[in-house]
Amino acid sequence: MNLEGKTKEEIIETLQTTKKQERADEIKATQATTRVKLPSNGLINPSITEVTLKRMTTMQSKTLFTNNDPNFLTTLVMSCIVEPVNIKTTDLHPNDIVYLLFILRYISSPKEVVQRTICMNRNCRHEYNVPIKIQDMSVNYAELENINTVCTLPDSGDVIQFKILSEGELNECDKISDRKIRQNNIEYSEQDWTRAINKVAYMIQLVNDKDFKTFDEKLKYLENLSAYDFEYFNNEYSNIINSFGIEREIISSCPRCGYTNEVEAYISPEFFRLV
Ligand SMILES: [Zn+2]
Numbered sequence: 001m002n003l004e005g006k007t008k009e010e011i012i013e014t015l016q017t018t019k020k021q022e023r024a025d026e027i028k029a030t031q032a033t034t035r036v037k038l039p040s041n042g043l044i045n046p047s048i049t050e051v052t053l054k055r056m057t058t059m060q061s062k063t064l065f066t067n068n069d070p071n072f073l074t075t076l077v078m079s080c081i082v083e084p085v086n087i088k089t090t091d092l093h094p095n096d097i098v099y100l101l102f103i104l105r106y107i108s109s110p111k112e113v114v115q116r117t118i119c120m121n122r123n124c125r126h127e128y129n130v131p132i133k134i135q136d137m138s139v140n141y142a143e144l145e146n147i148n149t150v151c152t153l154p155d156s157g158d159v160i161q162f163k164i165l166s167e168g169e170l171n172e173c174d175k176i177s178d179r180k181i182r183q184n185n186i187e188y189s190e191q192d193w194t195r196a197i198n199k200v201a202y203m204i205q206l207v208n209d210k211d212f213k214t215f216d217e218k219l220k221y222l223e224n225l226s227a228y229d230f231e232y233f234n235n236e237y238s239n240i241i242n243s244f245g246i247e248r249e250i251i252s253s254c255p256r257c258g259y260t261n262e263v264e265a266y267i268s269p270e271f272f273r274l275v
Contacts, residue, residue: 032054032055032107033052033053033054033055033082033107034052034053034103034107035050035051035052036050036051036052036053036099036100036103037049037050037141038050038051038092038093038096038099038141039093039095039096039099039139039140039141039142039244039245039246040092040093040095040096040142040164040244041141041142041143041144041244042142042144043093043142043144043147043164043244044090044091044092044093044096044164044166045090045091045092045166048084048087048091048092051081051083051084051087051100052081052082052083053077053080053081053082053100053103053104053107054080054081054082055080055104055107055108056076056079056080056104056108060076060079060080061076061272063075063076063079064076064269064272071171073097073101073267074089074097074167074171076101076104077097077100077101077104080100080104081100088168089166089167089168089171090166090167090168090169091166091168092166092167092168093164093166093167093241093244093245094167094170095241095244095245095246096167096245097167098245098246098248098267099139099245099246101267101271102134102137102246102265102267103134105134105271105272106134106135108272108274109274109275111273111274111275112131112132112133113131113132113134113265113271114129114130114131114132114270115129115130115132115250115263115265115266115268116128116129116130117129117130117252117261117263119254119256119257119259119261120259120261121254121257121259123257124254124256124257124259126254126255126256126257128252128254128255128256130250130252130261130263132250132265137246137247137248137265138246138247139245139246139247140243140244140245140247141244142240142243142244143243143244146243147164147240147243149161149162149163149164149240150162151232151233151236153225153229153232153233154228154229154232155225155226155228155229155232156225156226156229158207158208158225158229159207159208159209160204160206160207160233161204161205161206161207161209162203162204162205162233162237163203163205164203164237164240164241165199165202165203169202170199173198173199173202174195176198176202176215177191177194177195177198177199180194180198181194197219197222197223198219200222200230200233200234200237201215201218201219201222203237204218204222207221248264248265248266249262249263249264249265250262250263250264250265
């Protein structure tokens with residue numbers, strides 16, 4: 001690659017195109033199995049930074065047509081990982097799962113994914129299909145040396161040591177919340193809050209180097225923090241989560257009015273319609 005005599009913008013552009021090209025070449029559509037580097041990059045399990053994904057069989061796709069599993073997409077991805085053999089949902093971050101789903105779709109069918117979108121121009125509102133070119137989507141890998149899981153709260157000065165929750169832990173946490181909601185007859189309007197605060201309690205390991213005796217003690221601690229501290233912590237956590245994973249923003253221009261629309265590629269029921 002010759003970068004001589006180019007402006008900074010041109011160099012960045014060239015580097016980005018090259019990076020994307022490498023990704024597209026790396027993973028070929030309809031390849032039966034493929035090695036995939038995980039966006040979490042060892043953040044969840046230091047010994048698992050790559051997996052081998054195999055295109056889905058009819059049996060595995062069954063989970064898409066049954067409705068008894070609320071985590072059916074995770075189930076699908078897990079069943080398509082052939083290596084490491086004993087991988088668990090506690091080894092992966094939700095961002096890994098999403099990325100693996102996109103790659104799984106890509107290797108399972110050569111048919112392009114399209115997503116229905118509505119033009120955001122208020123005078124237009126035209127509905128059209130946006131092609132989702134999975135091979136062009138970029139992915140960020142967690143930079144472990146830049147990730148700090150210790151946070152000093154601005155108001156109280158407390159030092160919180162926390163962990164990034166895996167897919168498995170988040171599911172476990174949801175189960176704990178469900179149980180609490182049932183046992184304490186928590187009203188519908190307060191259920192989201194219960195889930196959210198339980199999740200934060202689950203993330204926190206030590207405060208000022210001290211452990212909590214019980215989960216409820218941790219909840220009490222959180223409830224008594226200033227709202228500013230609580231939000232500050234949540235923001236620190238989100239910044240880490242948003243620093244890795246597949247970039248799902250797709251820019252398209254409306255075929256009717258030319259307006260530039262930005263949509264987030266999501267996994268719809270049509271996503272896995274392979275033919
Ligand atoms: Zn339009």
